[in-house]
Amino acid sequence: MNKDQLSALFGRFLREEASPHEKKMVEAYMLLSESEEAEFSDREKQETKERIWSVLNPYSGERRSNNVWYANRSWWLRTAAVWVMLVGITAAGFLFRYDIMDRLFPIAWNQDITGPYEIKRVVLPDGTVVNLAPNSTISYPARYRGHARKARLSGIAFFSVVSNEKQPFTVASGNLDIRVLGTSFEVRNVPLLHDVGVTVATGKVQVRCGDRMQAVLTANQEVRYNDTVGQFSVMEKVDAAAETAWTRNVLVFRETGLEEVLKALEDRYGMKISIHPNAIKKGATFSGAFKSHESGKEILDVVCFSSGLKYTITRDNIAVITK
Amino acid sequence: MENVLDDHQLLDRIKEGDAEAFRILFERHWEGLYAFAWKRLKSRQDAEDVVQHVFMKIWEHRSARNIQLSIQAYLYRSVYYEVIAALKNIAGGSEEISSVTEYTLPVFSSVLEKLSLADLNELINKEVSNLPERMQQIYKLSREEDYSVKAIAEELNLSEQTVKNQLTMALSRLRKPVFESVLLLLIKDLMFP
Structure with a gap:
């Protein structure tokens, strides 16, 4: 977009000819700029007020018509105004456009x-x-x-x-x-x-x-x-x-308590495992690493075989561990 | 008179050519309007012009003016359009503005042009969601369903005056009335039904 196109866009907005997207752009600009800082000192305020009022005051003879105000403006003031506006938008917009977007539409x-x-x-x-x-x-x-x-x-x-x-x-x-x-x-x-x-x-x-x-x-x-x-x-x-060889594994146990091993299998594969009372000897551990191509059932087979345990799958799909 | 008369009473006096009432209205509102314009134009001179223009019109058309809703909302709506007109004139000016324009203008685009309509809606809706529930409801009917004030009043089973009053009340309860006025401005038809 160049400044002529920007001007044309505002023109279409005022004539109510803007597309829905263009309308939203202008509205968003008007909304967003509300959060700009605008602090004026009391002296500035007083001077500004007097300047505006001096033209408005119905009793003062100085009143000029609208056209005269605009024609009176020196070109460099306008130039400076555009410059300041553009620099303002640049600073806030261009350099930090992703920050602005992160603020407006944060990504989870x-x-x-x-x-x-x-x-x-x-x-x-x-x-x-x-x-x-x-x-x-x-x-x-x-x-x-x-x-x-x-x-x-x-x-x-x-x-x-x-x-x-x-x-x-x-x-x-x-x-x-x-x-x-x-x-x-x-x-x-x-x-x-x-x-x-x-x-x-x-x-x-x-x-x-x-x-x-x-x-x-x-x-x-x-x-x-x-x-x-x-x-x-x-x-x-x-x-x-x-x-980095470990990266090819999915589960690694080193003398890990059997109950913990079975719990890890439940967590990882969403299996339901129920342990028959006294099936597992106190202090029994398991060591071994499993690779990603192995299924939960295959791993359970290996764990049970090496620990001298058996398991049956119930109708509700629960693996019941027995001696 | 400064503290006694509300905006509508001032306006009645202005209609009769009371310059003192005009001055009080100006004193009451110029600062917020000026800040509003300045934030969007980033230029003292242009912001002053915009405020002048808005008050000038009030005085010049005083006899014909008939403002239904809150004067504050009316003033902000006027400044809103004056600001856009000023932006149009500045950007469309014939002055040679050096490479700054070519370099910095893509910026307006890079922030806003690249957002999809959905993103822009989301952006605006986020602001709307901070409004009181009733106002949100009215906003959504007006904006998204394209309802007129009359239709909103019928839909919500309220009188038209109640719809307008709700808006004015909501407005005065808000923490940053100026900001919310801007939102109010986005609602079609409400100021000039």
Whole structure:
């Protein structure tokens, strides 16, 4: 749109010839600009009032006709007015247009959380795949808009970021900001350990802490940041493939109590499992990792077989565990 | 007279050519109207012109003027259209306005032009949702169902005068009457049924 078109738009609005969309644009502009700050000092107010009134006052001889007011205006005043108006709209509108839109139409953030044994595959709105380790939380907008793709992580996750140079992908985790254009990497941020680590599998990743510290990592490099010490340490030649092997699993148990294992299966696969009293020996545990192609029933088979248990499926689809 | 007479009584006196009543009406409303215009025009000179123009018309057409609803709503409605007319004139001016125009104008577009009609509706509805329920109802009937004041009155089983009174009352109860006046302006027909 240029200024002539803008002028034409206002003209159509006044002649009631504007399209519904154009009408709404003007109405929205008139509404939005109400929130502009307009503070005038008492002196300014007094002067302004007097200037306006001097022309209006029915008793003063100075009154001129409408046409004269407009003709009297020096061209540079008008120019300045346009300039000021445009700069005003620019400042509020152009530079911060996505912020304005975020304020007007905020995008909801989604959250995915993993249980203590569970590994989840989360697909972000841009197609970026996140493998979320147990006890981790990732938050991200329901859709991406503007210049940035953002996500927040607490815990451990492996990111395979879809490449988009115009829209860098940023993960905020602990004190670190991890910024990438398209690559894959792992972030480990376990709050209790005061230690955040980033391991890069492919591509290039920029890791920042505040404004001062930053590191640029390439494949098989790892950076660790210790919260308490406040220091970066970069490690070379990490076996990223081995470090991130966990991402192919969906459930991982390490000497986990059997009841907990069964509970995790219920949560993950929506199964209903009922345990016959005394079926499970006190202190019985299970260790093992399951991959994503295995079904809940297959995993239950393995857990029961290795623990010397049996199960039957009732008509209501409940798996009853017995000795 | 300053505190005693309400706007309608002032207007009656203005009709009879009472310049003092005109001054009081001006004193009462000029500031809000000026701020309203300034926020949209970002120009002292243009905002002053707009306010002048609105009051000028009141004085010049005093004998013919017959205002049914709140004078405040009437004044804001007038300023609303004067502001749009001023924007039209400024943007359509023949002055060479340098690269600023070419660079900054896409902005009006980038914020508003790119929003879909649905987004714009959402934006406006969000503001409307802050209004009292009855006013919202009237707004929606007027705006979305294209009802006239008469039809709204029939639909809600109210007299036309009640519809108008409800609006005026709602208006005076609102925290930021000026802002809501703008919304009221979006309602067709209500000021000049």
